[in-house]
Amino acid sequence: MTVYNFCAGPAMLPPEVMKKAQQEFLNWQNLGVSVMEVSHRAQPYLEMVKECEASLRRLMDISDEFEVLFMHGGGRGQFAAVPLNLHLDDAPGVYVENGIWSSGATKEGAKFTQVEGINIRTDVDGQFDIQPVEQWKLPEKASFIHFCPNETIDGIEIYDVPKHDAPIVADMSSMILSREINVDDFDLIYAGAQKNIGPSGLCIVIVRKTLLEREGLPRPAILDYAIEAKQGSMYNTPPTFAWYLANEVFQYLESIGGVKAMEAHNKKKAAILYDYIDSSDFYSNKVAKHCRSLMNVPFWLKDDTLNDKFLSEAEAAGLLALEGHRFVGGMRASIYNAMPVEGIEALVAFMDKFAKENS
Amino acid sequence: MTVYNFCAGPAMLPPEVMKKAQQEFLNWQNLGVSVMEVSHRAQPYLEMVKECEASLRRLMDISDEFEVLFMHGGGRGQFAAVPLNLHLDDAPGVYVENGIWSSGATKEGAKFTQVEGINIRTDVDGQFDIQPVEQWKLPEKASFIHFCPNETIDGIEIYDVPKHDAPIVADMSSMILSREINVDDFDLIYAGAQKNIGPSGLCIVIVRKTLLEREGLPRPAILDYAIEAKQGSMYNTPPTFAWYLANEVFQYLESIGGVKAMEAHNKKKAAILYDYIDSSDFYSNKVAKHCRSLMNVPFWLKDDTLNDKFLSEAEAAGLLALEGHRFVGGMRASIYNAMPVEGIEALVAFMDKFAKENS
Incomplete structure (x- = not known):
C-alpha cells in the first residue's frame, strides 16, 4: 500500500x-x-x-x-x-x-x-x-x-x-x-x-x-x-x-525546476483539495479564500462525531496524520513540497468515498 | 579495508x-x-x-x-x-x-x-x-x-x-x-x-x-x-x-552489559594505547598519569616534521581523523565507546610500523 x-x-x-x-x-x-x-x-x-x-x-x-x-x-x-x-x-x-x-x-x-x-x-x-x-x-x-x-x-x-x-x-x-x-x-x-x-x-x-x-x-x-x-x-x-x-x-x-516549479506543483495540489472541499456539503474549510494556505489545509466534517471514524479509516487507507490541531479540531492535511499530487488525489478520493458512505 | x-x-x-x-x-x-x-x-x-x-x-x-x-x-x-x-x-x-x-x-x-x-x-x-x-x-x-x-x-x-x-x-x-x-x-x-x-x-x-x-x-x-x-x-x-x-x-x-561493561572496555582500550606510547621513544603523551583521559588520547611524534606523513599513511591504512587539535598540535585518538579494541590494536600496529620505518 x-x-x-x-x-x-x-x-x-x-x-x-x-x-x-x-x-x-x-x-x-x-x-x-x-x-x-x-x-x-x-x-x-x-x-x-x-x-x-x-x-x-x-x-x-x-x-x-x-x-x-x-x-x-x-x-x-x-x-x-x-x-x-x-x-x-x-x-x-x-x-x-x-x-x-x-x-x-x-x-x-x-x-x-x-x-x-x-x-x-x-x-x-x-x-x-x-x-x-x-x-x-x-x-x-x-x-x-x-x-x-x-x-x-x-x-x-x-x-x-x-x-x-x-x-x-x-x-x-x-x-x-x-x-x-x-x-x-x-x-x-x-x-x-x-x-x-x-x-x-x-x-x-x-x-x-x-x-x-x-x-x-x-x-x-x-x-x-x-x-x-x-x-x-x-x-x-x-x-x-x-x-x-x-x-x-x-x-x-x-x-526538478526549483521554487518556480514547486510553486506550480503546490498551487495545483492546493487547488485540487480546496476545490473538492468547497464543492462538498460534507466538508468545509473556514479560511477566507484570499488567505488560504498552500501548505496546510484544515477541513472540518459537518458532523464531527464522525471524526474518529474518518481518521481510523484514513489511516487504514494509508493516509496518515490527518488529525487537526487540538486548538481548532477537525482535520488538517499538510501538503508541503514533498507531497505528490497523487497524495492529494488519494486523499480526495478517500474523502469522497467516506462522504458518500456516511451521508 | x-x-x-x-x-x-x-x-x-x-x-x-x-x-x-x-x-x-x-x-x-x-x-x-x-x-x-x-x-x-x-x-x-x-x-x-x-x-x-x-x-x-x-x-x-x-x-x-x-x-x-x-x-x-x-x-x-x-x-x-x-x-x-x-x-x-x-x-x-x-x-x-x-x-x-x-x-x-x-x-x-x-x-x-x-x-x-x-x-x-x-x-x-x-x-x-x-x-x-x-x-x-x-x-x-x-x-x-x-x-x-x-x-x-x-x-x-x-x-x-x-x-x-x-x-x-x-x-x-x-x-x-x-x-x-x-x-x-x-x-x-x-x-x-x-x-x-x-x-x-x-x-x-x-x-x-x-x-x-x-x-x-x-x-x-x-x-x-x-x-x-x-x-x-x-x-x-x-x-x-x-x-x-x-x-x-x-x-x-x-x-552488551551497560556502563560497567563499557568502562572495562574503555579501560582496556586506553591501557593498550597509553602503554604503547609510554614504551615508545618515538611517541609521547604529555598528560600526568592520574588525569589521563579514557576517551581522548593525544600523542606527539618526537619529530613533528613527520606529522603530515603520519597522517596521510594512517588515512591510507583506514585510520581516520587522527590529527590533534590545532591548539596543541600532534595527534589525537578519540576512542569513545563505539571504538572497538580492534581499532586500538590496528592503530598501535600502524604506529609501531611507522616508528620503525621512520626512526
Whole structure:
C-alpha cells in the first residue's frame, strides 16, 4: 500500500532524497563512514556545506547582502534570537499576530524586549480571516516587524509583505521554498527545517548583513547571528546530519525546476483539495479564500462525531496524520513540497468515498 | 579495508546501531515512513522517547530526584543555559578551568552572571597536569560549581567529583556513559550527544528537580529547564532523528552489559594505547598519569616534521581523523565507546610500523 504522510511537521521528505540517504547511510562519499560520523571541520563536510549554501542562494535568489546561517534550535529558538539580536532601547519589537505561532513569538519576545502585538485577525461567525497587509496598523517606531507568512494550525497564509523602515522579519518555517518570494523584501527570514527542508533540529536564518552590527542584548552564542556568521555556522558542532539532508533536498529541488516549479506543483495540489472541499456539503474549510494556505489545509466534517471514524479509516487507507490541531479540531492535511499530487488525489478520493458512505 | 574513525566528534557510532538505522530508515516500526517523518507527538514516537529515558535512567542509575531532558543546541547551548537557569543575585557562578572547554563555559557564563574562574592546571615543562579535587580553591559562596570531567583537546580527565553546598554542574559531553559515575554526586549533568550518544544536534540534561525552582534570568524557552521538564522536552519540535538514534544507542549499550561493561572496555582500550606510547621513544603523551583521559588520547611524534606523513599513511591504512587539535598540535585518538579494541590494536600496529620505518 502506498502511504501518504500529511504530518504538519516533522513532515515527509522527498522519497528520492530519502532513498539516496539510505543508500549512503553507512558510507558517505566513499569515506567508509556515515556522514554523521564525519567531523564538521573535515574537508568533505566543509565542501558539502558550501555547496548547500550556494544551492539555497540559487533556489531563493539570495544576494550577497545577506548571510545564510544554519543554526540549532528550530523556529522557537529564533523566537528568542530575533529580539535578542535586534533589540533597540528606544523602540518596541512589533509582532503581527494572526495565529498561535505569531502570538508565541510575541510572548517569547516579551521576555527580553518591549513588544507591541498587532492583531490582524478579522474572524466573523467562526470564519477565519485577516486584514490585508495595507490595513495593518503598524507603529512608526519599531526595532523590527515580525510576522508569520503561514500559520500551520489555522491554515492562514499571508501572500503580501509589509513595507516599513524597520527590518521586516518573517518566520517562514512552514512555507519556505514553497513559492517564489523576493528575499530583498525582507531583512531576516528564518525557518525551522522540519517542513520543507529536512529533519527537525536545524534552522535556516537568512539575515541582512547590516543587521549584524546591532548590539542587541546579551545572548547565548548559539543564538548570536554575528558569531554564527563569522564562524560559518560552526561556532559549536552543528546538527551535521540534518544539514547534510537539507543539502540533499536543495539539490533535489534544483534538479526538478526549483521554487518556480514547486510553486506550480503546490498551487495545483492546493487547488485540487480546496476545490473538492468547497464543492462538498460534507466538508468545509473556514479560511477566507484570499488567505488560504498552500501548505496546510484544515477541513472540518459537518458532523464531527464522525471524526474518529474518518481518521481510523484514513489511516487504514494509508493516509496518515490527518488529525487537526487540538486548538481548532477537525482535520488538517499538510501538503508541503514533498507531497505528490497523487497524495492529494488519494486523499480526495478517500474523502469522497467516506462522504458518500456516511451521508 | 576496515576503517576506524578516531574523530573527536561527531564521532563513530556503534556499527550495530547504524546498520539497524539504515535498515529501518524508510520504514520505522512498520509505519511506512521514516522515523524522521513522524510527528514527535505521535504515539509510537512518544513511546520511543519514554523508553529512551527509561533506558538512560537504567544505564546511569538516575533516581526520581532528577529530570532527564533532551534538548537542542549541544554543549555550547548549555554553556548559556546553566547560568541562565541557575543564576543567583548574591553569588557567582564558579567555573573550574582546566582546558579550552571549561574556559569556554566561563566566558559564556560571564555574559549573563557574575563568574569566578578557578584555574586547576599545574603544568610543568610542557607536561599537562591538574590539582587533585581536594586542593581546588573553591569559594564558599557560589550559585553553582561548573567543571568539565573530560577535556577533549588536552586529553585531561578528572575522575573525582568536588563536594560543595552549591550545585555541582558537570559538562560530560565527552565522557558520559564511558565509565560508572554516581549521579547523586551531581546536581546537573549535561552532554552533547555527538560523542557517546548519537548524532550532533541533541543535548542530554540530567537536572536535580529542586533546581527547577530557581528563578534564574530571562532566557530562551528552548534553554529553560523548567519549561522543558514540564513539556517532556517537547516545548518545540525536538531533533527527532537524533533522539531516536540516542535511544538505539542506549538499548544497544544495555544489551552488551551497560556502563560497567563499557568502562572495562574503555579501560582496556586506553591501557593498550597509553602503554604503547609510554614504551615508545618515538611517541609521547604529555598528560600526568592520574588525569589521563579514557576517551581522548593525544600523542606527539618526537619529530613533528613527520606529522603530515603520519597522517596521510594512517588515512591510507583506514585510520581516520587522527590529527590533534590545532591548539596543541600532534595527534589525537578519540576512542569513545563505539571504538572497538580492534581499532586500538590496528592503530598501535600502524604506529609501531611507522616508528620503525621512520626512526
